[in-house]
Amino acid sequence: MTETSTRTRPSAIGWRLPPFYCPxxxxxxxxxxxxxxxxxxxxxxxGIFGNAMDRAWSIATHSADFSCRIIPYGDDEPLLLFxxxxxxxxxxxxxxxxxGAADVKTAAIVDLNARVSRCLEAPGSGMxxxxxxDAALEDLAARTRAMTTPVxxxxxxxxxxxxxxxxxxxxxxxxxxxxxSLSDYVAMRPSINGTRFSLSWSEIASGIHIPDHELYSAPxxxxxxxxxxxxxxxxxxFSYAKEDSQETTDQNIVNVLAHERRCPPDRALEEALAIRxxxxxxxxxxxxxxxxxxxxxxxxxxxxxxxxxxxxxRWMDAAPRYASPRNRYDLPVPGATYGITWRDxxxxxxxxxxxxASAAWWWEQLDAPVTPCAATA
Numbered sequence: 001m002t003e004t005s006t007r008t009r010p011s012a013i014g015w016r017l018p019p020f021y022c023p024x025x026x027x028x029x030x031x032x033x034x035x036x037x038x039x040x041x042x043x044x045x046x047g048i049f050g051n052a053m054d055r056a057w058s059i060a061t062h063s064a065d066f067s068c069r070i071i072p073y074g075d076d077e078p079l080l081l082f083x084x085x086x087x088x089x090x091x092x093x094x095x096x097x098x099x100g101a102a103d104v105k106t107a108a109i110v111d112l113n114a115r116v117s118r119c120l121e122a123p124g125s126g127m128x129x130x131x132x133x134d135a136a137l138e139d140l141a142a143r144t145r146a147m148t149t150p151v152x153x154x155x156x157x158x159x160x161x162x163x164x165x166x167x168x169x170x171x172x173x174x175x176x177x178x179x180x181s182l183s184d185y186v187a188m189r190p191s192i193n194g195t196r197f198s199l200s201w202s203e204i205a206s207g208i209h210i211p212d213h214e215l216y217s218a219p220x221x222x223x224x225x226x227x228x229x230x231x232x233x234x235x236x237x238f239s240y241a242k243e244d245s246q247e248t249t250d251q252n253i254v255n256v257l258a259h260e261r262r263c264p265p266d267r268a269l270e271e272a273l274a275i276r277x278x279x280x281x282x283x284x285x286x287x288x289x290x291x292x293x294x295x296x297x298x299x300x301x302x303x304x305x306x307x308x309x310x311x312x313x314r315w316m317d318a319a320p321r322y323a324s325p326r327n328r329y330d331l332p333v334p335g336a337t338y339g340i341t342w343r344d345x346x347x348x349x350x351x352x353x354x355x356x357a358s359a360a361w362w363w364e365q366l367d368a369p370v371t372p373c374a375a376t377a
Contacts, residue, residue: 011240011244012264012266013237013240013265013269014266015241015338016338016339017237017238017340018273019340019343020234020313020340020341020342020343021277021280021342021343021344021345022280022309022310022342023284023344024307024310025310026069027073027310027311028068028311029067029068029071029072029073029074031076032064032065032068033064035068035079035080036083038080039063039080039083039084039087040059042084043055043058043084043087046132046135046139047132048088048091048133048136053330053331056331057321057331058087058090058091060319060320060321061087061090061319062315062319062321063083063084063086063087064083065315065318065319066086066311066315066319067082067083067086067201068083069307069310069311069312069314070202070307070308070311070312070315071201071202071205071304071307072307072311074202074205074206075205075206077147078147078201078204079201081140081143081144081147082198082205085140085144085201088136088140089194089197090321093167104174104175105175106168106171106175109167109168113164113165113167114127115128116128116160116164117157117161119137119138119141120157120160123141123145144156147204152203152204155196155203156201158196158200159194159195159197159198159199159200162197163191163193163195163197165191166188166189166194167192169188169191169192170192170251173251174251179251179255179259180256181256181260182256182260183356183358183359184358185256186229186356187359189228189229189232190224190227190228190229190232191228192232193228193231193232193235195224195225195227195228195231195232196228199224199304199305199308202301202307202308203301206300206304208300208301208304209297210297210298214294214295214298215301218361218365219290219365220290220298222361222364222365223286223290224305225362226279226286226359226362227305227308227309229279229359230309231312232253233272233276234276234309234312234313234316235312235316236253236254237269237272238316238317238322239316240252240254241322241325241328242325242327244327253272253276254269255268257272273347275354277347277348277349278346278348278349278350279354279359279362280346281348281349281350281351282351282362282363282366283305283309285351286365286366287305287306289367290302313340316338317337317338317339317340318336318338320334320336322338323336323337323338
């Protein structure tokens, strides 16, 4: 595709995104501006930018706005570290994981991901190179180990492995020329999105301490996956135009449905929105059920899941990474926005499980017990 056609043709699903159903109040950290400046200073000090354009596009991720919306009441220092992790992770995603190149090799990505994971888990493992990008990861890993408890570090490491595992699966589909089935995509998309990595920082920065038997209970894990899937569906819509000029067809909820249903993207979009909204109904019902018998820290985790969904929509709406994407603009456009609107009710108000095998177990958790911990009740 030529540069001219890429930049002038409209997105297949349109620039005016359909109204969003999200009856969760938004919030943002009061020091988002100061934290953003500190994070940019860290980026500059690490020297990871190849040029001024790369620096501008890194800032265009609005990583501070993302982090401060999903963790609106967090402590400054862990929140800052999470912002810096996000700048680094977006760069890794763009450079290695989600390039859209047809010649991508899964073996190389798996090797890289193993080295990244080990850097966090084992100090001084010596498995990285000597580039500024590698040095930035070493810095992030060392500061994370110094800041976290053993349990917190384990959850960050597990979240990172889950994200990198999902990214490798996505790359393997590209290498094989495979568009995943809807069920496979729903199962893997929260991992690709880094859901558990982000939520581990919600726990750390917000001082949330959930016992393992509560966090890893089936209802809470189902709720976590459902939240990650909702955020992923929203991300697929906001990033559709950013990735529609790739060599390979991007794996997102619209393209997966279009491939499976053998229909154009605009028709697939309607079904994607219905699936997303019915999952939102499940999320609200299951969260209310869990909250009835939840202790203090589990209730705060349930609130964090809501901030994750609500915050991501508002962040992506005004992030130049999405609203003025790099495949259409030489530089980010200040103030670019999708100008999203809202709706009061879901497009699909059904409460029965979606006919998606990998997601059916989310609905099975309705009325399933979560054993409360006496110490946190």
